[in-house]
Amino acid sequence: MKTAKLVYGGEEYDLPVFTGSENESAIDISKLREQTGAVAYDPGYGNVGSCRSAITFIDGDKGILRYRGYPIEQLARKACFSEVCHLLIHNHLPDEEEFGLWRRELTLNSFIHEDMLKFFEGFPTKSHPMAILAAMIASLSAYHPEEERGQTIEKNIIRLLAKVKTFAAFSYKKSVGEPFVYPLTRYSYAQNFLRMMFATPAEEYEPPKVLADALNMLLIIHADHEQNCSTSTVRMVGSSRANLFASVSAGVSALWGSLHGGANQAVIEMLERIIDDGGDCKAFVAKVKEKKSRARLMGFGHRVYKNYDPRARLLKKANDDVHRKLGIKDPLLDVALELEEIALNDEYFIERNLYPNVDFYSGILYRAMGIPTDMFTVMFAMGRMPGWIAHWKEQRDTPNSRIHRPRQIYTGTTERKFIPISKRPKSKKG
Numbered sequence: 313m314k315t316a317k318l319v320y321g322g323e324e325y326d327l328p329v330f331t332g333s334e335n336e337s338a339i340d341i342s343k344l345r346e347q348t349g350a351v352a353y354d355p356g357y358g359n360v361g362s363c364r365s366a367i368t369f370i371d372g373d374k375g376i377l378r379y380r381g382y383p384i385e386q387l388a389r390k391a392c393f394s395e396v397c398h399l400l401i402h403n404h405l406p407d408e409e410e411f412g413l414w415r416r417e418l419t420l421n422s423f424i425h426e427d428m429l430k431f432f433e434g435f436p437t438k439s440h441p442m443a444i445l446a447a448m449i450a451s452l453s454a455y456h457p458e459e460e461r462g463q464t465i466e467k468n469i470i471r472l473l474a475k476v477k478t479f480a481a482f483s484y485k486k487s488v489g490e491p492f493v494y495p496l497t498r499y500s501y502a503q504n505f506l507r508m509m510f511a512t513p514a515e516e517y518e519p520p521k522v523l524a525d526a527l528n529m530l531l532i533i534h535a536d537h538e539q540n541c542s543t544s545t546v547r548m549v550g551s552s553r554a555n556l557f558a559s560v561s562a563g564v565s566a567l568w569g570s571l572h573g574g575a576n577q578a579v580i581e582m583l584e585r586i587i588d589d590g591g592d593c594k595a596f597v598a599k600v601k602e603k604k605s606r607a608r609l610m611g612f613g614h615r616v617y618k619n620y621d622p623r624a625r626l627l628k629k630a631n632d633d634v635h636r637k638l639g640i641k642d643p644l645l646d647v648a649l650e651l652e653e654i655a656l657n658d659e660y661f662i663e664r665n666l667y668p669n670v671d672f673y674s675g676i677l678y679r680a681m682g683i684p685t686d687m688f689t690v691m692f693a694m695g696r697m698p699g700w701i702a703h704w705k706e707q708r709d710t711p712n713s714r715i716h717r718p719r720q721i722y723t724g725t726t727e728r729k730f731i732p733i734s735k736r737p738k739s740k741k742g
């Protein structure tokens with residue numbers, strides 16, 4: 313057993329070191345407080361492994377991303393989203409028979425209990441669809457309670473994967489005041505979603521292959537990303553043995569933040585602002601570099617990738633294909649390409665290893681599909697669903713997995729005596 317030596321308080325401690333299947337090393341500090349009385353400190357957990365996981369591997373320096381060993385470039389170009397869901401959750405690509413059953417289950421379970429339709433009436437028309445999605449997913453626990461004794465977990469996994477696209481499409485239909493459209497077994501996951509979004513009683517909508525293929529790829533590249541903020545949230549909530557729906561609903565809320573999945577919406581708003589201000593990309597980049605402006609180049613930078621995010625590379629190419637095939641000229645794409653060109657040649661971004669991440673180009677592709685900006689983070693959640701489920705299941709299936717309970721360093725007021733209000737001195741204002 314390899315060890316790392318810690319010298320602290322005049323004592324020496326040998327901390328165990330172990331390596332994963334890709335030769336990543338970890339210093340095991342799970343006994344640190346017991347041995348030394350001190351805790352390790354790492355706000356944002358940038359240097360801490362919260363678990364061992366066999367689902368996704370990322371090498372941020374080399375820009376590598378693999379789901380269960382398969383490189384993202386191969387899956388994005390050759391697989392369909394529902395088989396990638398099966399791969400992430402069940403650790404193998406399904407054979408033809410398994411795939412037929414799996415895909416049929418996903419469509420037949422896309423329907424939501426008719427009583428849940430009433431929930432949509434309660435939301436204001438312009439509700440953000442992430443608020444609706446988080447509420448709807450948590451509410452599934454009321455309709456499909458998890459029985460410890462039964463095998464409901466496998467069934468609830470299918471239900472959640474299947475219904476998320478229905479919640480997403482229905483929240484859009486509610487916002488435009490159109491009737492809900494139901495899925496058909498003859499369509500793929502991506503085709504069904506586009507049809508549920510854009511078909512109306514007056515006019516059928518046959519999803520164009522180029523858009524269904526682009527959506528399929530978008531969902532695949534969002535499907536998992538190891539211990540990101542929202543997946544860690546799902547594991548945190550699931551560690552208390554909360555049910556799947558409650559745990560994933562928490563993940564939806566974590567993803568909503570503009571530093572995480574909300575960034576794809578923030579990128580479009582940033583590009584639109586640049587155009588409204590006259591389209592001067594150089595001036596915007598100069599503002600980003602002035603600390604006091606607090607402006608960020610949204611869609612750039614990443615906690616793990618210190619190289620080009622492989623997903624951004626795939627999305628940049630997909631944007632080029634879709635816009636060319638559909639003959640679309642989107643000024644936002646031109647601005648995004650110019651911003652990238654400027655940033656990749658600017659010392660500020662180079663020395664901080666800031667490259668385009670998955671959110672930089674995804675929104676432009678959603679726009680080409682006709683998906684409104686406030687639906688972009690919901691699209692990210694739809695894609696990330698299998699990843700959240702796979703991590704929740706991996707943790708649930710791990711024997712003796714412990715409830716997550718980090719420690720802290722207290723910096724508040726030390727002990728003081730309670731004074732009854734009649735004797736309390738006037739408090740200092742401000």
Ligand code: SDX
Nearest residue numbers: 537540571572573575608609610611612613614615664669
């Ligand atoms: C996702 O974790 C995942 O895997 C997430 C994700 C997934 O698939 O789940 O990949 C999806 O969330 C992608 C990230 C989407 N968010 C954004 O695009 C928002 C803009 N980016 C950032 O705010 C930032 O880069 C983060 C949040 C992504 C990462 O932040 P870190 O690792 O905490 O880095 P940091 O804030 O400490 O920044 C380090 C330096 C700072 O400058 P200095 O103080 O050293 O001078 O880089 C600067 C930051 O100011 N910086 C940026 C910047 N991002 C970091 N400066 C300008 N523009 C940016 N976008």
